[in-house]
Amino acid sequence: MRLAFVSFETVFHRDSETNHRFQTVLELLAAHGHDVHCYCAKFWADDASTLEREGITYHAVVTGLEASKSFLARLPFVLAASNSDIVHVNAHSPAVVLAASVGATLARVPMLTEWDGDGGIDDDRWTRLAAKRGARILTPSALVATWLRERGADGDRVETVPNPIDLERIQDVPPGEQVDVIYARRLDEGANLESLLLALAELRGRDWRTTVIGDGPERAMYERLASDLRIDDRVSFVGDCSLEERIAAYRGAHVFAQTAEHCVFPTEMLWALASGCVGIVEYHVDSSAHELVEGWDRGFRTTSEAELADAILSAGDLEHCTFDDRFADYDRSAVAEAYLEQYRTLEEAYGLL
Structure with a gap:
C-alpha cells in the first residue's frame, strides 16, 4: 500500500x-x-x-x-x-x-x-x-x-x-530496584507532582520509598516541597532516564502514580502498567489517564490527596508483578x-x- x-x-x-x-x-x-x-x-x-x-x-x-x-x-x-x-x-x-x-x-x-x-x-x-x-x-x-x-x-x-508500546522490549529488560511508588513526567507547570507528595506525606508513618523520573523547570520547587514535607529522605529525584532505564524502574516498582493535569494519552503510564505496575490516577478534566484504569482490578481513580493516599495503601495488598499481558492491544x-x-x-x- x-x-x-x-x-x-x-x-x-x-x-x-x-x-x-x-x-x-x-x-x-x-x-x-x-x-x-x-x-x-x-x-x-x-x-x-x-x-x-x-x-x-x-x-x-x-x-x-x-x-x-x-x-x-x-x-x-x-x-x-x-x-x-x-x-x-x-x-x-x-x-x-x-x-x-x-x-x-x-x-x-x-x-x-x-x-x-x-x-x-x-x-x-x-x-x-x-x-x-x-x-x-x-x-x-x-x-x-x-x-x-x-x-x-x-x-x-x-x-x-x-x-x-513494545511488549517484547519490556520483557527483555530486567527489573530494577524495588520501590513502592514511581512517578515519571517532565517536571513543568502541568506535572502536578505536589498531589503525590502531599499524599505521601499523609503516609509519613508508613514504610515506603518513591522514585521521581524526569526533569524540568519545576524540579527544584518539587525537591523543596519534599523537604518541607519532611519526606525528602524517601523520595529520589533521578532526572531524565533512557527508555530502558525507565522500563527497568517500572518493572521494579509496585505503583505508578499519574497526577498530571493535562494528558491527551498517558504513554508513560502505559509502559508502566504493562511492566506490572498498579496504576493510580488522579482524575482531571483535561486528562485521559483514567481511561486506562477504568474497570481494571489493578487500577485506582482518585480525586483528592486523601483518596490518593488511601489508594496507595490499598495497592499494597495487590501482588507485585513485572509484566501484564492485558495490554497486548497496545x-x-x-x-x-x-x-x-x-x-x-x-x-x-x-x-x-
Whole structure:
C-alpha cells in the first residue's frame, strides 16, 4: 500500500508530542513493509528534493518552515500527483488539513486526519472546518474524540487509536530496584507532582520509598516541597532516564502514580502498567489517564490527596508483578494493524480494493 502522510512540521523540526505520535505511525507502517511517503517542509541540508530514511521517503514540498503559505498552495497538486492509495494528515494545523483535503479529492483517494490534541484543540472557524474533513478522524483517546465532536466532527467518523508500546522490549529488560511508588513526567507547570507528595506525606508513618523520573523547570520547587514535607529522605529525584532505564524502574516498582493535569494519552503510564505496575490516577478534566484504569482490578481513580493516599495503601495488598499481558492491544503490531484496518475499510468503501 502506498501511503501519503502530510505534516508541514515533523519531529525533525520540533520533537513535540504531536509530531512524535505522527512519526511513530510512519515508522510502524514502514516496518510492516508499506510504501510510506511524508510530504513536509524540508529539514535536511543538501539540495535533494527527497530524503530516504529508515524505509520512509520524505518529500520537500517547500524548503523550510518559513514557507507555510507556499506549502498550502502547492500541497493539493503534489498530492494529486503522488499516486497514493491513502492520504493521512497531521491535523496540528487546520489549514494543512483543508489543503490536503483538496489534494485527496483531486487524487480521488480517501483522507484520514490525525488529531493528537496536545495543547488542546482551538475552537475557531478554521478548526471547525478542519474537524469536518476526513473520511476517518483518528484520536489517541476518548478525551480528544470528545473535544473534536464538540468542534463539529461527525461522531460516526471519529475513531480512537492509542499510542503504541513494545511488549517484547519490556520483557527483555530486567527489573530494577524495588520501590513502592514511581512517578515519571517532565517536571513543568502541568506535572502536578505536589498531589503525590502531599499524599505521601499523609503516609509519613508508613514504610515506603518513591522514585521521581524526569526533569524540568519545576524540579527544584518539587525537591523543596519534599523537604518541607519532611519526606525528602524517601523520595529520589533521578532526572531524565533512557527508555530502558525507565522500563527497568517500572518493572521494579509496585505503583505508578499519574497526577498530571493535562494528558491527551498517558504513554508513560502505559509502559508502566504493562511492566506490572498498579496504576493510580488522579482524575482531571483535561486528562485521559483514567481511561486506562477504568474497570481494571489493578487500577485506582482518585480525586483528592486523601483518596490518593488511601489508594496507595490499598495497592499494597495487590501482588507485585513485572509484566501484564492485558495490554497486548497496545503493542506496536496491534496498533499498526488498527491503522491498516482503517485504511482497508476506506479503500473498500471507495471501491479501491
